[in-house]
Amino acid sequence: MSKKIKGVNILIISSLIGKILSALYRFPYQNIVGDLGFYAYQQVYPFYAIVTCLSLTALPNFLSSLLNTSEKPDEVRGQFFQVTLFLSVTAFVVLSLFSLPLAKAMGTKDLAGPLISSVLPLLLVPFLSLYRGVNQSKLDMQTTAISQLLEQLVRVSMIILAATSFISFNKDVYLVSSLAMLGSFFAGLVALSYLMLKSNLEIKTLFNSFWKISDKVKIIREFGLSSLVFVFFMIYMLIFQLIDVFTVKDSLVASGYSSSQAEILKGIYDRGQPFLQLGLVFVTSIFTNALPKLSLKKDDNYLKTIFDLVIYLSITLTVGLCLLLPQMNVVLFKSNSQSEALIIFSSQVALVGIIQFYHHLLFLEGKNKVSALVLLIGLVVKLGLTSPLTKSFGLSGASSSSFISLLLVLVLYILISRKFPKQLFNFKYLISLALMVLVIYFGSEMFHVEHRLLQALKVLLIITGSALVFLISCKKLKAFPKSLWDEINL
DSSP: OHHHHHHHHHHHHHHHHHHHHHHHTHHHHHHHHHHHHHHHHHTTHHHHHHHHHIIIIIHHHHHHHHHHHOSOHHHHHHHHHHHHHHHHHHHHHHHHHTHHHHHHHHTOGGGHHHHHHHHGGGGGHHHHHHHHHHHHHTTOHHHHHHHHHHHHHHHHHHHHHHHHHHHHTOOOHHHHHHHHHHHHHHHHHHHHHHHHHTOOOOGGGGGTTTTOHHHHHHHHHHTHHHHHHHHHHHTHHHHHHHHHHHHHHHHHHHTTOOHHHHHHHHHHHTTHHHHHHHHHHHHHHHHHHHHHHHHHSOOHHHHHHHHHHHHHHHHHHHHHHHHHHHHHHHHHHSOOTTHHHHHHHHTHHHHHHHHHHHHHHHHHTTOHHHHHHHHHHHHHHHHHHHHHHHHHHTHHHHHHHHHHHHHHHHHHHHHHHTOOOGGGGOHHHHHHHHHHHHHHHHHHHHOOOOSHHHHHHHHHHHHHHHHHHHHHHHHHHTOSOHHHHHHTTO
16 A cells, blocks of 8 residues: 555656646747737647546546456456547547538637647557556556656657747748647657557557457446546546637627637637646645545545645635736736736636535545536536627636636535535634735835846745745744644645
């Protein structure tokens, strides 16, 4: 068990590094290709991200659990590979054939090329999932972790390389988007090459009993409701992005903007994604670290500590991020355009962070059907609100559609779990939070600088100063119980 926990920790670290890299590269990419170029990339990004979610986590975890419980692991391994190969190739062919109508539905036929490039990694999913799943079943987490880091490093490098080609060779943002997405495919090939070198698995043995349809149906059934809900939650925010992809630009055009203006505005709207990702990195790390411990033993005290930590961290990060966002918008993207919409967008950090806790709580209690229903209700509301709110209020309306949907999901989770976030009435915490807000406000108002580098330094100083004031005041006021301080090692 200690080996398993150690292996999980290795995967956690590699996953966090990957998430940070995935958020950070967007800043230089947007600076190089501009808002229109960022639009062309972000429109197809959710397709790639969903594929990556399958090959990095969902399918390897499923295969690992199957191999650990099966009496015939070789047969299970082969059937899993055959099923995933068939589904992946079919999905790639269908999406490629319908790339043009899908691109038109997303706003412009020029997105057809980037869309095909974004789903090309589907062809690698059966192989990457197989090798990672087999390694994890043997508790060899290090190989999987290194393959993840290799994939992210190569991918980010090739994306930036594609962006620099925009300056040097070609000004077609859609071609650059295609090249950036192709970088993801080649990164997957590098990761797969590494996994194959580290394995003695023979691919030809995976095609035994190829025509036994009953075994393949059994594999699909064994995926089960809990696994399905687990994967559904992992890609939940990506589905929100997909809804935006198919609705925001057309809604802006319907409200009176030209097609080119709407594309630039959608590119600005997509600036919210890296802010959201970076904000959630810290909260997600809490869950990835805590979930194995919670699964092994139901400890109410430990559960309460994690609940406290998630609530306090989610709210504090969101307040700080929203207050500093106008300045960060200038530092990172060279303009303060649409800051109101981006503030509403970034406020999702608190909602998603707290929703994660309730989702995992219901998962541990085996309430997967109820959890899935709540998530579906949130998607339906998001789908229904995005277009009318965007037409009426522009990007602020698009951001609000996500915020309202997530708020509804959170309220429903609270009602179902009957676990109310009493931390919201911790007045010692609220005093500390107010002091942090004051430091940010006065720091922002008192020091005015023009140069972008000096602005970046100013933001870093404000972040450092406000964080120190918050932590010291929380310590002095004894805002948190000792167990929470122990959990964060402070």
